[in-house]
Amino acid sequence: MKRKSVEKPVKTLKKAKTKQSLDEAVSIPRELETDSFKPEELNSKKGILRPGLKNKKIKKVKKQENESDIDVPDNEEDEPEMEYCPEEDPAAKVGTMLAFQKRIIRPSLSPEELTKVEPPQTAKWNFPQMGSLHVSCKFNTEISEIDPTSREFESSIEDRLLKKHVQNSGDFSEFSIEVMNVLLSYKDFLFTSLSSATENKLREAMCLHVTNHVLQLRFNMLANDRRLEELAKSGEEYDPDMFRDQCLTRPSVLILTPFRGTAFKIVTTILQLVEDVHSRVMKDQKKRFMEEFGSESENEWKGKPKDFREIMQGNLDDNFRIGISLSRKVMKLYTSFGNSDIILASPLGLFTKIKDSDSEQGNEDILASIQVVYLDQADVFFMQNWAHVNSIMKQVNRPPRKSHDPDIARLLEWVSDRQAAHFRQTVIVSRVNSPELSSVFTRFCSNVAGQVIQTPRDVTTPELTRVLVQMPHVFRRFPCNSASTHDDERFTFFKETVLPQLRDASDCRTLIVIPDYYDFIRVRNLFSSEEIGFKFVHEYLSHTQSNINRKTFRKDEFKFLLATERWFYFKRDSIPRVQRILFYQLPRFPHFYTEFCNMVGLECDSNDCNFSVSVLLSRLDTIRVVSVVGQSRGRTLLTSQQHTHMFVTGSQ
Numbered sequence: 001m002k003r004k005s006v007e008k009p010v011k012t013l014k015k016a017k018t019k020q021s022l023d024e025a026v027s028i029p030r031e032l033e034t035d036s037f038k039p040e041e042l043n044s045k046k047g048i049l050r051p052g053l054k055n056k057k058i059k060k061v062k063k064q065e066n067e068s069d070i071d072v073p074d075n076e077e078d079e080p081e082m083e084y085c086p087e088e089d090p091a092a093k094v095g096t097m098l099a100f101q102k103r104i105i106r107p108s109l110s111p112e113e114l115t116k117v118e119p120p121q122t123a124k125w126n127f128p129q130m131g132s133l134h135v136s137c138k139f140n141t142e143i144s145e146i147d148p149t150s151r152e153f154e155s156s157i158e159d160r161l162l163k164k165h166v167q168n169s170g171d172f173s174e175f176s177i178e179v180m181n182v183l184l185s186y187k188d189f190l191f192t193s194l195s196s197a198t199e200n201k202l203r204e205a206m207c208l209h210v211t212n213h214v215l216q217l218r219f220n221m222l223a224n225d226r227r228l229e230e231l232a233k234s235g236e237e238y239d240p241d242m243f244r245d246q247c248l249t250r251p252s253v254l255i256l257t258p259f260r261g262t263a264f265k266i267v268t269t270i271l272q273l274v275e276d277v278h279s280r281v282m283k284d285q286k287k288r289f290m291e292e293f294g295s296e297s298e299n300e301w302k303g304k305p306k307d308f309r310e311i312m313q314g315n316l317d318d319n320f321r322i323g324i325s326l327s328r329k330v331m332k333l334y335t336s337f338g339n340s341d342i343i344l345a346s347p348l349g350l351f352t353k354i355k356d357s358d359s360e361q362g363n364e365d366i367l368a369s370i371q372v373v374y375l376d377q378a379d380v381f382f383m384q385n386w387a388h389v390n391s392i393m394k395q396v397n398r399p400p401r402k403s404h405d406p407d408i409a410r411l412l413e414w415v416s417d418r419q420a421a422h423f424r425q426t427v428i429v430s431r432v433n434s435p436e437l438s439s440v441f442t443r444f445c446s447n448v449a450g451q452v453i454q455t456p457r458d459v460t461t462p463e464l465t466r467v468l469v470q471m472p473h474v475f476r477r478f479p480c481n482s483a484s485t486h487d488d489e490r491f492t493f494f495k496e497t498v499l500p501q502l503r504d505a506s507d508c509r510t511l512i513v514i515p516d517y518y519d520f521i522r523v524r525n526l527f528s529s530e531e532i533g534f535k536f537v538h539e540y541l542s543h544t545q546s547n548i549n550r551k552t553f554r555k556d557e558f559k560f561l562l563a564t565e566r567w568f569y570f571k572r573d574s575i576p577r578v579q580r581i582l583f584y585q586l587p588r589f590p591h592f593y594t595e596f597c598n599m600v601g602l603e604c605d606s607n608d609c610n611f612s613v614s615v616l617l618s619r620l621d622t623i624r625v626v627s628v629v630g631q632s633r634g635r636t637l638l639t640s641q642q643h644t645h646m647f648v649t650g651s652q
Contacts, residue, residue, distance in 0.1 A: 104371070105220065105245065108414040109422060109448060115140045121450075129175040130191070131457050133182075137450035139422075144449070146181050149174075153184045157212050158219075161273055165208050168272045176201050183209045188426045188451040190441060192433040194377070196310055202429055206374055207269040210253045213372055214326045214341045215274075217252060221245050222328070224410070246410045247369030247420070248400055251323075253342040254370045256350065256389065258380035261314020263344055264293040266376070267324070267333070270342075274331050285333040293320070307591070308572045311380065318384055321345035321353055337366040338404070347381055347388035354395055365400035367392070369415065371424055378430040378437060382588055383569045386436055393444040397421040422448045432589055433623050462630035466594040469601055470650030471611040475629075477643045480618035490616060491522055494584065498616065502560075503532065508579040509553065513596055515565040515585050523584065524562060534560035539567045550575055554603075568592060576603040583615045590627035597649070 116138050125133040127148040137143050151172070154162055166172075172180065179202060182189050194202065224243045231238050257263050267289065275281060293315060301309045323340030325332045337343055343350070343366065354364040373396060375381070381389050397420040414423055426445045428437055433456055441451055464473065478493035480486055502510060514520040520538060527534045535549040535558050546567070553561040554577050561575065565587050578600050587593055600611045617625055619638050626634035629647070637645055 104217070104412070104423070106414070108417040108419055109139075113139060113141050113448065114419075114422075125452075127178045129178050130454055131193075132455040134453045134455055135187075135450055136453075137448075138446065139448050141448055141450075144185060146185055148178045148181060150181060151177060153177075153180045156184050157208065158215055161208065161212055161215070164273050165204070169204050173201065176205050179205045180209070182452055183425075183427065185449065185452075186425045186447075187449045188441060188445050188447045189428070190437060190451070190453045191427075191429045192431075192437065192454060193456050194379070194429050194431045196306075199310075199377075203265065203376065204269055206376075206427060206429075207266060208273060210255070210342065210372055210374065211270050211273050211326065214253060215328075217245075218327055218341075240409050241413070243410055244412050246407055247371075247412060247415050248406050249338065249365060249369045249404050251337060251340050251343050251366050252369060252371045253374070254367065254372070254396065255342065255344045255374045255376065256347055256381075256392070257344065257376040258318060258346060258384060259315060260293045260317045260320050260346075261295065262376060263320065263322070263346075264289075264295075264314060266344060267293070267322075270324070271331070274326065281331045281333070289322075289333050293322075304572050305595070311377075312570075318346050319348045319352070321349035337363075340366075343367075343370075347384060347392060350392055351388040354392065364395040364398065365402065365404065367396045368398060368400040369420060370396050371420075373424060373426045375426075375428040375430075375440075378428050379432050379434075379589075382434065382436070383566050389440070393440060396444070397424055421446050425449075432627075434588065435620075435623065459627060459630050462633070463590045463594045463628045464630070464633075464647060464649060466591075467597040467649040469598060469611060470648070471597075471600060471613060473597075473613045473615065473647045473649060475615045475617055475625075475637050475645045475647075477617050477619070477637065480620055483620060486618065486620055487516075487519065490585065490618065491519070491526075494523070494616065495526060498582070498614075499526070499530070502582070505580075508559070509556065509577055510560050510580045510582060511575060511578045511596070511599075512560065512562050512582045512584060513565065513568075513587065514562060515587055517564055517566060519584060520562060520564050527560065527562070532560060533558045534562060536562040537567050538562075538564040539570055541567070543571075546571070546573070553577070565589070565592060568596075574602065575599055578602065579604060579611055581613045583613070586615060586617060586621055586624035586628055588624070590624070593628050 117140055121137045121143055123135040123143055125135060125146065125148075127133060129148075135143055175198060183205060191202065224245050228243060255266060257266060271281060271286075295314045301312060304312075322333060322344050323335040323337045324342040324344060325335045325339060326341050337353075345353070354367070373393075375389070378389075399418060414420065424445075425447060426440070428440065430437060438453075441453070445451065467473075476498075478489060478497075480489050512523065514523055517538065520536075524534075524536060535553050537546045537549055541549075549561070550573070552558055553575070556577075561578075563575070569589070569592075572595075576599070581596055581600060583593070583596075587596075597613055600613070617637065622634070622638060625637055628634075629637065633647075
């Protein structure tokens with residue numbers, strides 16, 4: 001009898017035309033749910049850059065990728081979304097949905113609130129664990145204070161999720177408490193001090209946050225469905241604005257992560273939160289996920305640095321995408337994006353999805369109603385293709401090109417008024433700071449709640465002090481007028497001033513480190529046109545050819561070797577018999593400077609020429625310069641009237 005009482009309103013809801021469930025509101029024709037991405041199209045996309053993978057591995061991944069977006073059939077017994085239990089109604093709990101309701105279930109912004117303030121409101125917070133936080137808000141709204149030690153955020157997390165998290169990971173650490181307080185304020189958050197000690201804590205906190213967000217969205221709609229059923233039966237009048245709870249499309253969370261191995265960790269963390277508590281995961285989906293995203297054969301990284309082993313563990317495929325749907329009882333993997341709550345993908349995998357030229361597909365519409373964006377390990381994206389991240393962020397919260405048949409009467413007010421971008425939270429975590437990360441906040445983030453940027457602590461041990469080889473380091477600053485001409489001015493200075501000096505001292509074996517691939521192409525073409533003998537190693541060169549070029553340089557057959565930072569990032573191979581290094585630009589990762597410099601003199605004879613290091617820099621390289629030489633020295637290098645400075649390392 002109890003089961004009939006639950007099923008009866010389900011049938012009534014499905015027949016009602018004016019009261020659509022979310023699943024019906026965002027349903028897409030079957031022919032549009034299949035993945036339009038074909039493996040043969042990938043072969044023709046010459047602009048897609050995928051360093052670090054062998055050709056055989058790429059072919060295998062392409063075949064898998066063609067199958068990864070197949071929609072999972074929806075069975076009646078596997079869809080309990082329309083079931084409702086009054087005792088589990090989160091809206092009935094005092095404080096449980098406080099942060100969620102304050103952020104999502106609210107009216108649109110008034111014209112006064114949308115007025116941008118010049119200059120923006122700013123504040124500075126000092127947290128015991130995260131350090132200094134710079135807070136800003138562009139709009140005419142108050143910046144809410146955050147107590148870094150408060151545990152009030154627990155009242156905004158669903159009880160059983162909270163208990164499961166504590167069961168799996170233990171009680172919240174001081175660092176985790178600070179992170180959760182920032183996340184549940186729904187402010188944009190940029191954290192650039194990611195390390196092995198904080199990586200797992202940040203990922204666990206973020207998974208708890210997005211899972212809680214998705215489930216509370218679902219619970220709120222279920223509660224409203226039930227109330228609307230009761231009101232329809234009783235014939236009572238009601239205010240439709242009380243039941244605004246839906247968006248134009250279903251996906252509400254976007255997670256970008258660099259490799260399948262890191263995606264495996266994220267899904268595993270979510271599974272641990274919801275499995276045996278809210279949802280059951282279909283066994284065949286879980287088995288398939290373990291096979292496609294689980295660790296491949298153990299990578300042999302003997303002799304590699306610790307940071308390399310931590311990043312390169314697990315499955316290193318960088319072309320994937322997967323949809324995840326969550327409900328009170330069922331968690332589904334490999335759902336079509338139109339029927340997913342969470343989109344988990346790599347920048348390349350999602351870029352190829354939304355880039356589809358077929359205008360009828362409207363693939364970018366899946367990002368129209370995203371409420372939380374999480375960029376996991378954003379520093380790795382620099383070594384893949386940052387342009388894909390920019391392309392994806394441009395599509396987030398854009399109005400859809402086609403209708404997805406939502407229930408218009410239940411659309412959130414700020415969705416109808418096209419203010420979704422002002423209610424989106426963007427979270428970025430990275431190991432290094434970079435102007436590109438700040439650019440994302442400036443160009444694509446307009447959160448009315450404000451932005452929190454974690455300021456890296458002062459560099460107490462600059463990378464320059466870690467160099468063991470005794471030799472001079474010469475830093476040469478070239479004039480730079482604007483960011484738009486920065487690359488051209490660097491190349492001109494290298495061509496007219498630096499290259500003639502290198503040719504005059506061609507008796508030394510010189511390694512030229514070039515961080516950007518396009519700069520590498522320009523320098524390589526310059527060496528070819530000047531008929532200078534050289535070899536090169538870069539990320540798209542086969543491992544065999546890279547070894548041959550390094551051996552040729554080692555045997556003194558050529559005096560110049562060009563190397564890209566991305567090649568070193570994915571290979572981390574040493575280059576023996578280097579006598580002199582020229583940094584065309586300082587590396588994006590500061591510790592690479594130390595590793596390159598400590599290669600100087602390896603396997604060299606005692607009568608070799610004097611060792612030295614030269615660096616080209618400009619005033620726009622502030623972040624990289626400070627990371628290498630420290631705050632005070634960096635200020636001197638960038639502001640002094642002298643354009644050349646020298647430091648000596650390894651001296652007693």
